[in-house]
Amino acid sequence: MTVEADPETFRRILGHYPTGVCAITAMQADGTAAAMIVGSFTSVSLAPPLVAFFPDKASSSWPKIEACGGFCVNVLADDQESLCRTLASKDPAKFDSVPHHLSSRGAPVLDGALAWIDCSLHAVHEAGDHYIAIGEVHGLDIHHPGAPLLFHKGSYGKVASML
Incomplete structure (x- = not known):
C-alpha cells in the first residue's frame, strides 16, 4: 500500500x-543569548570538520542565531527534557535562568549537556520550508558522560539499557 506524502502523514511516518x-545557542551582539531546539543535526565532513542542522524558515530564533555568524550545538542529556521545553518556548526571556558558560568563541555552552560543538556559520542553503545551516567546527568536547535525550513519535524519551 502506498500512502500520499501530505504533511501530516509525512510527519507521522x-x-x-x-x-x-540538540539546543543550538548563540550570543547576540547586545549580549542576549538566542537558542532553538532541533532534532535534525548531523555531521557533514571530516576535512574540514562540518556539521549541519535544519531550521524551519518560520522559526523566530533562527534569524537571531544566523545573524551571530556562529553557534554552539549542545547535545542534550536524557535528564534535560525540562530545559528542552524551556528553550523551545517563544518566551523572550527563556534563556534568563539557564545555567551556562561561554565557549572561547562566545557562544553559550549549556551546563549539563552531554557534548558541545562550537561553530562558525559556514553556509546556509534553502531546502523547501527549511534551511540547511552548515557550521565549521572550531571546538568541541564531551561535557559529561551519559545518555542523550531522544524524540520519537511525538514524545521525548531515553535510550534503553543495552545490558
Missing part, C-alpha cells in the same frame, strides 16, 4: 525514526 535533541 518520519516520527517513527528517533532523533537526538
